[in-house]
C-alpha cells in the first residue's frame with residue numbers, strides 16, 4: 001500500500017491573495033519566530049521506521065561535474081531573485097530564519113483554473129505549511145525509499161475560488177526555469193506539477209541526481225527545498 005501524506009482537509013484550501021503587490025509583511029498577528037519553532041516541532045518517527053532500509057540501487061556512473069553546476073558560458077553566476085523568498089542563485093530559496101527575519105510569513109504564487117481559465121494568486125502560510133511537510137518527511141522518509149508518494153506525484157489541486165470546481169487550480173509555472181516559484185510549489189505540495197525537465201533543472205542547480213525517474217526527482221526536490229529552508233533539519237538523505 002502506498003503511503004500518503006498527511007491528509008488534512010485544509011491542505012488544499014489556500015487563502016486568496018487579496019492584493020497583488022506581493023506585500024507579504026502585513027500579518028499583524030505574527031506567529032512566533034520560525035527559527036525557534038521549527039526543529040523542536042518535528043515529530044519523532046516511530047522506532048520501527050528509524051531503521052534505514054538499504055535497497056539495491058543501480059546508478060549509472062556518469063562523468064561527474066561540479067555538483068552545484070556553474071552555468072554554461074553566457075549565463076551569469078547569479079540571477080535577479082524572481083521572488084522575495086528566492087536567492088540570487090538558481091533554484092535556491094532563503095532559509096526560514098532569513099525569511100522570518102525579513103518579515104516574510106506567507107508565500108504567494110499564480111494559479112489558473114483548468115475549467116474556467118481564471119488566473120489569480122493564492123498564498124500559503126510559510127511556517128504552517130513547512131511544518132506539515134517537514135513532519136511528514138521526518139515520519140516517512142525511510143518508508144518512502146527516496147520515491148515521492150502518489151499524492152506528491154499527482155497532487156490534489158485546490159478548488160477554484162471563482163467557479164467552485166474541485167481539484168481544478170493548477171500553478172502557473174514560469175516558462176523561464178530560473179523564474180520558477182519553487183517555494184510556492186513546495187508549500188502547496190504541487191512540485192509534482194512540474195515537468196521532468198523542470199525538475200531536472202532544479203536538481204542540476206542544487207547538486208542532486210537528475211537522471212532518475214520522476215518519482216525520485218520529485219522526492220529529492222521536496223527534500224532539498226526543506227533542507228534549504230532549514231539547513232540543520234533532518235532532511236539529509238540516508
Ligand SMILES: [Zn+2]
Pocket residue numbers: 113114115116117118160161162163164165168
Ligand atoms: Zn474555475
